Amino acid sequence: MQRRADNRAWFAVAPVVVVVAFTAIVPLMTVVNYSVQDIFDVDTRLFIGFDFYRETLRDPRFAQALLRQLAFSALVLAIEIPLGIWIARALVRNQGKSATGFLILLSVPLLVPWNVVGTIWQIYARPDIGLLGAAVTALGIPYNYASNVLSAWVTLLAMDVWHWTSLVALLSFAGLSAISPAYYQAATLDGANAWQTFRHVELPHLKAVLTIAVLLRLMDSLMIYTEPFVLTGGGPGNSTTFLSQYLTTMAVGQFDLGPAAAFSVLYFLMILLLCWLFYTSVMRGGDDG
Amino acid sequence: MGWMAWTGPTAAFFAAIAVGLAIMTASELRWPTTVRKGFLPIPTTRGDRFFVALLTSAWVHIGWLAATEAPVIIASGLSILLGVLILLKA
Known part of the structure; x- marks a missing residue:
């Protein structure tokens, strides 16, 4: 006789469902409600259907901010993931010597609040008094993140890499530490070189942690707000105005709640789609690793 | 409320x-549910197909609103057809 599944454990999940409902689902539903109405005040609203969606999708500033956002996320991932893995591999090779100290040092940027990170780099990269800015300027390289687009982007990327590579490194370190030495011995016996060992032994074992690392960094970089707001204020011009800054300008600066809500829904769906595509493409080969 | x-x-x-x-x-x-492989490049459960159908529907509407002034009801009809197709054949 087939045994009936006991689903009582789902009751244990109920508190989380309630918390998520109150902190995420109900607010999201409210945003959807706002997005189809022109809000004049708390009691005066006009239903206008999808007009704000159409307006946002055809807004060139939205398209520009979206392109900047995608470029920023792609660059951040392209730097932080390989760099994090490289640092983790170096730490694993030196385990027992200086690895513990480096792990503690690596954790420090993760403990710094976003606005403080922005302030640190705002001062650090100033071409007149900042250590980095003054050093780069002394080398004869034209550098000013407040007036030069390239400088602003390089500084933002450096700041994000400084802040978040540690997360990738720590996750990768945990993944690499869990690999049995037998795999390395087998690889050595087979005559595998360093790249082959990485590609066929380490990388498959890192799949789960790297999926989490990429997902976290992808979602977080797509939502970046505080650091560029403090460092560059979205400038020079609009060159570092990402989606969240543009959204905040609409919602808080101009108090255009309807358009901002439509923007938010589009923003949410974009992040949801990108994360789902990434997750399913990575997990398609099975859940080994 | x-x-x-x-x-x-x-x-x-x-x-x-x-x-x-x-x-x-x-x-x-x-x-x-049982995991099965349909026309999507991934094996899916019933819940996966429901999620994909909803996400597809959202993006069909977004594409429609971005591309044309035609009534959105057409995009909704298209979404329902696609949703049924995904639920049954994906």
Whole structure:
């Protein structure tokens, strides 16, 4: 006789469902409600259907901010993931010597609040008094993140890499530490070189942690707000105005709640789609690793 | 609930999603899902296909609104057709 599944454990999940409902689902539903109405005040609203969606999708500033956002996320991932893995591999090779100290040092940027990170780099990269800015300027390289687009982007990327590579490194370190030495011995016996060992032994074992690392960094970089707001204020011009800054300008600066809500829904769906595509493409080969 | 600024169409939209979820739950209890491979490049459960159908529907509407001034009801019809196709054949 087939045994009936006991689903009582789902009751244990109920508190989380309630918390998520109150902190995420109900607010999201409210945003959807706002997005189809022109809000004049708390009691005066006009239903206008999808007009704000159409307006946002055809807004060139939205398209520009979206392109900047995608470029920023792609660059951040392209730097932080390989760099994090490289640092983790170096730490694993030196385990027992200086690895513990480096792990503690690596954790420090993760403990710094976003606005403080922005302030640190705002001062650090100033071409007149900042250590980095003054050093780069002394080398004869034209550098000013407040007036030069390239400088602003390089500084933002450096700041994000400084802040978040540690997360990738720590996750990768945990993944690499869990690999049995037998795999390395087998690889050595087979005559595998360093790249082959990485590609066929380490990388498959890192799949789960790297999926989490990429997902976290992808979602977080797509939502970046505080650091560029403090460092560059979205400038020079609009060159570092990402989606969240543009959204905040609409919602808080101009108090255009309807358009901002439509923007938010589009923003949410974009992040949801990108994360789902990434997750399913990575997990398609099975859940080994 | 006044602060949530409900409208008839959005209430109907969320009610439809809630009914969909209830049906999915009831189906799961009555006929537990099996992973299968359809026209999507990934093996999916019934819940996966429901999620993909909803996401596809959202993006069909977004594409429609971005590309044309034609009535959105056409995009909704297209979404329903695609949703049924995904649920049955994906």
